[in-house]
Structure formats: structure tokens, C-alpha cells
Amino acid sequence: DAKTTQPPSMDCAEGRAANLPCNHSTISGNEYVYWYRQIHSQGPQYIIHGLKNNETNEMASLIITEDRKSSTLILPHATLRDTAVYYCIVRVAYQAGTALIFGKGTTLSVSS
């Protein structure tokens, strides 16, 4: 079962910041939060990941709440090419290996 919940869809105007929320209230202390996006059934594209601290890279920022029960992905200046399905994922660590547990994702539509 998915460990994350996301809104099914969101809209954003081109040039504005897109803020995508995610709830992961049952996350364990050693489980990372990952964000990927998928455009038209291509392979998922890695965006960013984090454990406790906020993270930033050339694509986006990840803000994780202090209790780690939710996070927000921020695309600072959305473009039309950012239209995609965005997945917030918890990486589960088992005894021997790990797995990314995907939910249903958020479809972000960026319009001009």
C-alpha cells in the first residue's frame, strides 16, 4: 500500500511557483522521501530526495515538516514543459533491500 497521499491534480500558471503537497504520516524514521515526475508514460525522472532537512537542487526544492509527516515540492518558475504526473514516494527499507512505494501522483498542468 502507498504510504503517501497527494491531490490528484493541480494547475499552475507559467512563470509562477508550483507547490505540490504530500502527506506521509506513517513514515518511519529511516525512510526517505523521493519525488519523481513522469511525462506521457516515459520513465520516471528523478527530481529530489530528502530525509529530514530541506533540500534544493537545480530542478526544485523539497521542504519537509519537522515531524516528517508531510512535505512540499517547489518548482520555483514553472514552464509548460513541467506539465507531468508528479509522484511523492517513500523509500521503504526492508531487512535485505529497499523499494520505492509509489502512490497515484499529482497531475500538474502548467498553462500560459
Next chain:
Amino acid sequence: DAGVTQSPTHLIKTRGQQVTLRCSPKSGHDTVSWYQQALGQGPQFIFQYYEEEERQRGNFPDRFSGHQFPNYSSELNVNALLLGDSALYLCASSLNGGNTIYFGEGSWLTVV
């Protein structure tokens, strides 16, 4: 630097047949995971390979099997194909103990 590469890109099989899908991980990565993505759904974890052994498995029947070779490349085999096996099969690679995970573009399997 080539990323994760998968072959074939598309294939069509008949019910009851067997299929083999192939994956070459990103250079330097030694861990390979396979995911199944049905149309309109998020990817689901099938299994993970490291050091040529399956070290974690998701909720998939024994018809799904895999192999990892000494050069870290991997195969996914599905026997006795069912119509419900029609999906995008994704390979993801990472470095054991590392946190960055990359996906390939996937192999589209259609079972008729």
C-alpha cells in the same frame, strides 16, 4: 555517460508465452530493481537484485523471475503471460547504500 537502458522498447506477446526484458544500469551502479506500471497507475515494485541475487521481492507471483549478471545488468522474465501482464516495465538502478535512484525509459509489453 549512459543512463539506465532497457530493451526492447515495445513488444507484443500472446497469452501463455514467455518474455524476457533486459536492463543495463547506469555506469557505476550495482543494484537493479524492476517495477510494473499498468496504464493509469503508479509503478509497483517487483523485485530488487544485488550481487546477482534477489534480495527483496514485492507482491508478484512466481511467474515473475529475474537474473543479475556479473556486469550488473539484469533480466526480467515473465512466464505464462496473462492479459493483465500488459504494462510498462521499468528498471531502476542505484549504488548499494546510495540514495540516488534512476529509471530507464521502460519496455512496453502488450499481451494479446
